[in-house]
Amino acid sequence: MQGRKVLLGVTGSIAVFKAAGWVSALAKEEAQVTVMMTEAATRFVTPLTFGALSGHQVSTDMFSTDAEEMMAHISLSGDAEVVLIAPATAQTIAQLAQGMADNLLTAAVLASAAPVVVCPAMNSKMLAHPATQRNLATLKELGYRIVEPENGPLACGEVGSGRLAEWETVRETLLGLFADQDLAGQHILITAGPTREPLDPARYLSNRSSGKMGYALARTAQRRGAEVVLISGPTSLPAPPGVTMVPVQTAAEMAEAVQEHAPGAQIIIKAAAVADFRAKEVASFKIKKKGADLRLDLVPNQDILASLGKERRQDQVLVGFAAESNNHEAEGRRKLEAKQVDLIVVNDILGQQTGFDVDTNQVTLITQEGAEQLALLSKEETANKIWDKVIALSKGKGK
Numbered sequence: 055m056q057g058r059k060v061l062l063g064v065t066g067s068i069a070v071f072k073a074a075g076w077v078s079a080l081a082k083e084e085a086q087v088t089v090m091m092t093e094a095a096t097r098f099v100t101p102l103t104f105g106a107l108s109g110h111q112v113s114t115d116m117f118s119t120d121a122e123e124m125m126a127h128i129s130l131s132g133d134a135e136v137v138l139i140a141p142a143t144a145q146t147i148a149q150l151a152q153g154m155a156d157n158l159l160t161a162a163v164l165a166s167a168a169p170v171v172v173c174p175a176m177n178s179k180m181l182a183h184p185a186t187q188r189n190l191a192t193l194k195e196l197g198y199r200i201v202e203p204e205n206g207p208l209a210c211g212e213v214g215s216g217r218l219a220e221w222e223t224v225r226e227t228l229l230g231l232f233a234d235q236d237l238a239g240q241h242i243l244i245t246a247g248p249t250r251e252p253l254d255p256a257r258y259l260s261n262r263s264s265g266k267m268g269y270a271l272a273r274t275a276q277r278r279g280a281e282v283v284l285i286s287g288p289t290s291l292p293a294p295p296g297v298t299m300v301p302v303q304t305a306a307e308m309a310e311a312v313q314e315h316a317p318g319a320q321i322i323i324k325a326a327a328v329a330d331f332r333a334k335e336v337a338s339f340k341i342k343k344k345g346a347d348l349r350l351d352l353v354p355n356q357d358i359l360a361s362l363g364k365e366r367r368q369d370q371v372l373v374g375f376a377a378e379s380n381n382h383e384a385e386g387r388r389k390l391e392a393k394q395v396d397l398i399v400v401n402d403i404l405g406q407q408t409g410f411d412v413d414t415n416q417v418t419l420i421t422q423e424g425a426e427q428l429a430l431l432s433k434e435e436t437a438n439k440i441w442d443k444v445i446a447l448s449k450g451k452g453k
């Protein structure tokens with residue numbers, strides 16, 4: 055978001071206070087946010103709040119004779135990279151659908167060539183009304199992006215659809231608008247997180263994978279235009295907006311889900327840390343402490359990556375991850391050959407800022423052509439570098 059020029063249009067919904075939080079979030083990411091408000095919006099939260107949070111003057115009056123605000127509907131829209139209308143009332147949505155320009159906000163939208171993102175927020179009956187639905191459909195036809203409101207408790211005391219979307223969802227929409235759509239049309243399958251292999255009703259074997267790398271891959275691919283299916287073991291991460299989630303627990307469930315989704319994918323990335331072993335027998339009741347040693351018989355799980363390597367179509371790009379603690383490059387190269395994949399991403403699980411449960415990673419990309427060590431980057435930056443490599447590999451396959 056850094057340096058991005060966002061023109062935020064705030065309208066008179068009870069959810070206005072949430073938009074104030076969004077301005078803070080954007081400012082923290084060093085985006086340049088300018089705010090315009092309808093007269094109704096200023097009844098809920100004063101322009102002072104938005105001015106203080108954005109660091110810029112807030113415009114509210116189309117007919118201001120103040121030198122800085124004169125013709126604001128034209129000057130505001132001039133260099134905006136995106137116009138975000140949030141919260142968007144039924145009233146403003148109706149005005150925009152009609153192409154009206156009777157206040158500063160609606161006039162600025164008409165005067166802007168930037169993409170417009172509309173985040174409706176209203177009572178569920180207002181939202182369901184055929185007039186509102188028709189207006190939203192018209193906006194879609196006009197090329198406006200609608201971030202659908204969510205279901206849940208509403209300010210009016212009812213429960214239903216009409217809650218302003220969460221900031222994470224809106225942020226993803228904005229990032230998608232700013233990103234190159236170089237994965238558009240690609241169906242991508244990603245696995246992420248650990249698996250849990252039950253021992254008894256209370257215990258399981260697992261590992262320290264947080265899922266952060268796989269989720270970063272899913273988010274960035276979705277932003278770059280791909281259709282993403284994310285098969286995830288248990289994690290504490292929120293589902294990336296716009297991604298199809300397939301939750302699983304065990305390695306066997308993950309293998310089954312991969313089998314089901316792999317044929318439809320052009321690119322498959324296995325970032326999950328799948329357990330190599332499971333209990334030979336799962337106890338039906340909690341294993342009791344008996345004061346003596348306990349031995350567990352383990353049997354190997356299916357090697358999902360190797361199976362994919364055997365069954366893959368040659369036009370698919372197959373990527374595996376290798377979490378290594380020594381001999382990284384040699385081990386990565388061995389896996390590249392043994393598992394018949396196009397790219398192995400090796401990460402050093404002993405590094406302080408790499409591997410499990412941290413937000414940064416330093417990986418080595420190993421292909422038939424050679425090894426490339428990336429710098430220490432955020433997991434999202436690492437994910438984008440992996441996609442650049444995958445796109446180059448796809449092109450090499452003539453796609």
Ligand SMILES: Cc1cc2nc3c(=O)[nH]c(=O)nc-3n(C[C@H](O)[C@H](O)[C@H](O)COP(=O)(O)O)c2cc1C
Pocket residue numbers: 064065066067068069092093094095142143144145146147175176177180
């Ligand atoms: C307390 C209160 C809450 C309101 N909340 C909403 C809302 O969430 N969504 C909506 O569409 N209208 C809401 N309205 C009605 C709008 O404020 C009204 O339609 C107004 O004309 C919108 O003007 P604007 O779109 O120019 O901001 C609310 C009104 C009041 C008094």
